[in-house]
Amino acid sequence: KNILIVPGDGIGQEVTEVGKNVLVKIAEKFGHEFVYDEALMGHVAIEATGNPLPDETLSKMRASDAILFGAVGHPKYDNDPTAKVRPEQGLLKMRKELGLYANLRPIKLFDELLGASSIKPEILKGSDILFFRELTGDIYFGEKGRKNDNNTAFDLAEYSRYEVERIGRKAFEAARTRGKKLCSVDKANVLETSRLWREVIQALAPEYPDIEVEHQFVDSAAMMLIKDPRRFDVVVTANLFGDILTDEASQIAGSMGMLASASVGDSTGVYEPIHGSAHDITGKGIANPLASVLSAALLLDISFGLKEESETIIAAVDKLLKDGFRTRDIADATTAPEMILNTQAAG
C-alpha cells in the first residue's frame, strides 16, 4: 500500500510528521508494508514551484492508495485579498480533481476531556456527532469574479440533484450503522440551492424508513449544536454550512486539535485534521498532533479496512489522555506542568 504524506503549511508540517510516525509504528506492530512518499502543497508549493498544487503532487496523489494531509494557508495571502495565487486553491483543486465529495467529520468527545471545553460537561457528556459535509460543490466551486469596474464581486452557489443525492445516501447509510437519526441542514427558507437540497433528501427518506430524518435551518442548527449537542447523530449539509458548523462543533470535542476528518469519493481518500495551518503557533512545538494521529486512524479504517489497527491508535490516544498527558490546547488549570507535552512527545 502506498501512502502519500502531504504536510502542507504551518503546523501541518509538525503534526503530519507525528501522524506518519504512528503509521510507521502500527505497520511494524501488525506486520504491514506501507510505502511512503511525500509531496508539496499550499504556500510551500507556491514558494517552490509557483503552483499551490503542482502537477507532480497531483500525479503522486492519483497513484497513491491513501493520503495523509496536514493543512494549507499563510497570513501573507490572508492579508492581501487581491493575491491571484493562493494556497487554498491547491486544496480546492485537490478536492475537485480527486472527486472527494464527502467530507466525514466525526465529533466525539474523549471522556477525559469533558472539562476542556467551554461548554458545560453535563451538556456535552455522551455527544457523538458524525458530520457529512459536501465537499466539491456549492459556492466554493461556482463561477466567481468582479464586475462593474471591479466594484462588485460575485460568487455563484450551485447544486445539482446528483450531487445532493450521492452525499445524502452516504449520510443515510452511515446513520444506519449508528443512532438511526439524520439531520439535514440547509437554508431552504431563503436559498434555491437549499430548496433543491431539501427536496432531494425528502425524496431519499422513504428508501431509508428506519432512519428518523429532520431538516433544520443552518442558523437554528448553529444554535442547537451548542444548546444541546446530544440531539444530533448524523448531520448532512452543504459545503459552506459544513465548513462553519464543524469548526463550531469542534468546541464539543474540547479542542480543534483533537479532530480528524476523512474526505472520500471517487478514488483515493484524503485524511486530515480539521484545524488549519495556525501560523501563530507554528515552530513553537506546541501544536496538538492528535488530530493528525486520529486522521491516520481514520485512514487505516476507511481506506484500508484495518479496523483493529485503527482502534489500536484510538485506544493509545485514550490512554495518553487517561494517564493525564495534555498538549497546551487541552490542558486546564489542574494540569501539572510536567504533564504538558510538546508535539513530538505527544506522538
Place this chain on the structure above:
Amino acid sequence: KNILIVPGDGIGQEVTEVGKNVLVKIAEKFGHEFVYDEALMGHVAIEATGNPLPDETLSKMRASDAILFGAVGHPKYDNDPTAKVRPEQGLLKMRKELGLYANLRPIKLFDELLGASSIKPEILKGSDILFFRELTGDIYFGEKGRKNDNNTAFDLAEYSRYEVERIGRKAFEAARTRGKKLCSVDKANVLETSRLWREVIQALAPEYPDIEVEHQFVDSAAMMLIKDPRRFDVVVTANLFGDILTDEASQIAGSMGMLASASVGDSTGVYEPIHGSAHDITGKGIANPLASVLSAALLLDISFGLKEESETIIAAVDKLLKDGFRTRDIADATTAPEMILNTQAAG
C-alpha cells in the same frame, strides 16, 4: 410618533402584544403620545391576501416612524421546498424596500442568567458583543433559480464596494463608542465577495486609527464565539454569515428568547426579536416575551432617541430576573414552579 405593530406569525403574535403593552406603559409614564397601527405580514398575510407583504402593509410601514415586528414563517412552507409563495419573501422584501441594510444584534448576558447558558459561566461572564449584520445584499438577494431541466439550483452572492463601506462605517463608528475593537468576519480564502469585503474594511481602517481591527474567517469565528466570547467587541459581517453567527451567539445570552435586534438604514427602523415564529410552542403561552420587550427598548433608543425610557425598560427586565422570575426557556433546575411565568405575566 407613529408606531406600526407587525406581529407576523406563530409566537410573533404572542410576544409582540407584550412588547406593544410595554410601549403603551412607557408612554403613559413619561407622558408621550404614541399612535399605533397594525399590519399583516408573513403566513397570516398570505392567508388573508395571497401576498406575504401586502401593499397596504408596505405603505403603512413607509408612513410610520418605527416598526415593532414579531416573526414570520410556517412549517407548511418549510416542508414544501417547491412552494412559490413563502412568508420569508415578505420579510426580505420589507428589508429591501425600506433599505434596512444594517441589522444590529447586541448580545449581552444579564448577570442573573449566567447559569442558563450551556456555556460555562466563567467563559461567559462579562461577554458583550454587538453584531452588525449586513441585511440587504449577499446571497439573500442575488439571482436564484433552477436550470438543466430543474436539476440544478443556483443562488448568486453579490456585494458592491458601496454596500460593504456603509455597513463597515456603521460598525467602526459603533466600536468608537464601545471597546474600540472591530472584528470583520468573512471567508476571503475562498469567496470573491469576501475578498472585496476584506479590501473595503482594510481601506476604511486608516480612517479609524483608534479602532483595533482584525479579520477572521467565518469558520474560525464560529469556533471562537464559543471558546472565548469575551474576545469580541463589535463584529461586522455579511448577511448569511451574520444570520448564522448571531443565532449561534444567542447561546452566549442564555437564550434566543432574550435577544432583540434593530434593522436600520435609509428610513424607518424595524425592531424585532432574533427568534423566529416557533410554531412548536405557539399557543402554549410559554414564549419568552423579553426579546420583544427589549426590541421596544431598542426602538425608543435608536429611532426616537429616548434613552431614559429605553433604560427604564432594560432595568425592569433586569429587576424581573433579579426577583427570580423566569420563562421556561431561561428557567433551570433551581427555579421554583411558581416563579415560572407565562408570556403575558412576564410582560
